[in-house]
Amino acid sequence: MKIALDAMGGDQGPELLIDGALRALRRNKELSIVLLGPEDLLKERIAQCVDSGNVAGRLLIEHAPETVTMEESPVEAIRKKKDSTIMRGFDLVKNGQADAVVSAGHSGATMAAAIRKLGRLEGVSRPGIASLFPTRKTPVMLMDIGANVDCRPQHLFQFAVMASSCCALLQNKKSPRVGLLSIGSEPGKGNALIKETHELLRQSNLNFVGNVEGRDVYGGELDVVVCDGFVGNISLKISEGLAEAAMQMLKDEIMKSLRAKIGYLLIRKAFTAFRKRVDYAEYGGAPLLGINGIGIICHGSSSSVAICNAIGEAAKLVENKVNDSIVKSLRQYITA
Amino acid sequence: MKIALDAMGGDQGPELLIDGALRALRRNKELSIVLLGPEDLLKERIAQCVDSGNVAGRLLIEHAPETVTMEESPVEAIRKKKDSTIMRGFDLVKNGQADAVVSAGHSGATMAAAIRKLGRLEGVSRPGIASLFPTRKTPVMLMDIGANVDCRPQHLFQFAVMASSCCALLQNKKSPRVGLLSIGSEPGKGNALIKETHELLRQSNLNFVGNVEGRDVYGGELDVVVCDGFVGNISLKISEGLAEAAMQMLKDEIMKSLRAKIGYLLIRKAFTAFRKRVDYAEYGGAPLLGINGIGIICHGSSSSVAICNAIGEAAKLVENKVNDSIVKSLRQYITA
Known part of the structure; x- marks a missing residue:
């Protein structure tokens, strides 16, 4: 198996990646890993690394001279920078030279490049993240966290199917518990989008537990929470902001x-362990679901452990053919 | 000044209220306070209280035999329970026998009762919470947090005007900084609702700082954050859920x-102070804005200090005529 890694993405430079x-x-x-980035620079940086496990033979380089910066618009970036790390990564997947791409760079551009190069899976209207x-218990998968801002019920329904398939593989769950994010647990609660989506989910054979509230996201009783990318992105960012502000207030x-x-001083070790548990950057990566291939986006401030976890996740999704499982699940509803 | 207090609302019984x-x-x-609830019960409970400040002369009772439970639908509750604490409270305001209502009970029913009894302010399409x-710095006011799930740009715009007027009074700010909650700070980022609202806010004379992200809510650099009630409710509940889960994880x-x-053991005092700082239940109450009167909703688990703060808030809004200020601000845009 070969995973392509964007060696220029992330806030902390190629050494960490x-x-x-x-x-x-x-x-x-x-595993083999293909590092994407300027060849000379990567050769130099690799030479500085200590290869304690004698694994450098499985570390390859694919020359990609350009990098997409965080300020660029996704559309501009993929139109103008055809030799960027992100575009070259999905080229490799398209040509069968890699099985997946992992990037801690520009998430919008990564999603746009994935769709441009690989296209959507059969039956998928909108790929998402x-x-x-x-x-406190097992992590919960939220979808979508930002790729799709104006959604229709059918899109949210597909997010549920895709996230459920992915969660089943990554966390070895037979029938993940799926909740629909709303402002009350009763079926009639929520906006028009949620009410219609609720009906679609209720009629499906997913393990749909019904509407869930914001509180329930962190309750540990759910495996998948479905929402549109606007609500999902705000949920993610507000959580990050609160975690940071709370830490500062406690320190004060x-x-x-x-x-x-x-x-x-006595409690510090417990504190560090706690911070790691609530740090989003530690949780591997966020899979792009609905594209005809495997792509994983990591937080810009990911640690090297998180990058390693994301590569492991990508390998697991490739190995277990997550996309076959998604297409199969979706096909049930199209033919039905 | 006379404030009516729903003595049967809240999770912890009338003693705390x-x-x-x-x-x-x-x-x-x-100040005088009118307690709303069953007369006999309230008389008995008041008799058990120690009146250390010799204030009981300013503590009145208004007989309201019914209580709205949390399970009832707001519409049903205000239709069937005309003698409930909430309905009687707004009756008093309507008849000029009280200046404001404070309730830690059913927030949906309180909002519905307020609109039914008092009606909307001139120029307001949708009252909100x-x-x-x-x-870490001064608190930020989010509006709406749940009263309006499907909004149009004009509604969000009015939320901004109303919250800005209210925030100016409660926090003595001349020109509160107003942000529009979105998924990127650039004007083009967000869903269709946000893009149109952005334009309305940009053209207004509010102190509009532009789109803000979920992270910025807790940053302390904003006074008002505008969103629809669906997004606002999820933001509030997800924050509460995360705060609770994080505390548990740290304890683990x-x-x-x-x-x-x-x-x-050594850190416990700092911990308690911190918990109080991040506890939503401690932050007085949430004003209902856009109704033709003053109403404040408190968290069901409010402490007696929080109830006291909410009553103080209500008095401040009455004294400073928040509704005159809202109507005046809105009129600018209607005639413009």
């Missing part, structure tokens, strides 16, 4: 007394 | 080692 790749190679002996949110309070400062 | 009323009376000598969110980590447990 190469480190993530080496970790993934040590973990999975069946599925992201894992931490909970601790700094007010010596006693609390000493307490903090 | 009466305690909140007594606190408010001790704090403000100009404005709620304060804690940040602390319980894993003796060292951390000891640290926790």
Whole structure:
């Protein structure tokens, strides 16, 4: 199996991404990784890395001289930068030279490049992005988190089918519990979009538990939560913002007394473990679902462990043929 | 000034609400409070309270034998229970026997009763609920948090005008900074509703800072954030859910080692202060804006301090004639 990794994406430079790749190679002996980026630069950076697991033979380079910056519009970026890491990555998948792409770069451009190069899966109206949110129990997959802002019921319904298939594979769940994000658990609660989607989901053979509220996202009793990309993106960003602000406020309070400062020294290890548990950047990546291939978007501030996890996720989705499973699930409803 | 308090609302029974009323009376000598509820029951409960500030003379009772339960639909509740605490409260305001209503009960029914009894303010298409969110700096007011699920640009625009007027009074801000909740700060980002609303806000004389993202809600750089009631309710509930889950996860980590447990004992005071800072239930109440009168909804789990704060808020809005200010602001745009 061969995974292409955008070595120029992410906020922290190629060293961290190469480190993530080496970790993934040590973990999975069946894997090769193609680093996407300027050849000379990557050769130089790889030479600086310590190859503790003797895995460099499985680390390849694909020359991609251009990088999409975070300020660019996705449409402009894929039109003008044909030799960017992201575009070259999906070229490799299209030509059968790689099985999946992982990028911590511009998520909009990655999605646009994936659709342009690979097209949509049979039966899919709108591909979307599925992201894992931490909970006290197992993580919950929210879809869509930003690719589709104005949705129709059929789109949300397809998100449910796709995320359910993906979640079943990634978390080895036979029948993931699917909730529809609304403002009350009763079937009649929500806006027009939600009311119609509720009906579609109720009539399906998905394990639909009904409408769920914002509170339930972090409750740990759900596997998949369905929403449009506008609501999903705001849910994700508001969670990140709250987590950060709360940490700062707690720090402010601790700094007010010596006693609390000493307490903090004793508690620090638990704190670090906690931060890791709630840090979105640690949760591997967000799969692009609905494209005719495998692509995973990582948070820009991902650690090398998160990059390694995302590569592992990509391999799992390739190996288990997630797209076959999605097409099969969707076909039930089209022929029905 | 006379504020009516729903003594049967809230999760914790009338004692806590009466305690909140007594606190408010001790704090403000100009105030009278009318408790709404079954007369005999309230008399009995008041007799059990210690009137440390000698304020009981300003604590009145209005007999309201019925209570709306959380399970009832707002429409049913106001149709069938004409003698409920909520309906009697707005009757008092309508008849000039009270200046405002505060309730920690059923928020949908409270909003419905307010519209039914008092009607909408001149120029207002849709009244809504404005709620304060804690940040590291001053709290930010989000509107709407649940009253209106399917909105048009004009509705969101009016929310901005109303919340800006209210925020200016409650927080003594001359020109509150208003952001429009979207999925990117650029004017073109967001769904169709947001793009059109952006234009309306840009052309207004509000202090409009542009689109803001979910992350910015807790950043402390905004005074008002505008969104529809669907997005606002999910933002509020997801925040509450995350805060609760994060606390649990941190506790889990602390319980894993003796060292951390000891640290926790030293840090506990800072922790309690922090919890109070991020607890929505502590932030007074959420004003109903756009109705022809003053109404404030409190969280069901409000403490007596929060109830006291909400009563203070209501008094401030009455005293400063928030509705005159809203009508005046809206009139600018109607005649323009």
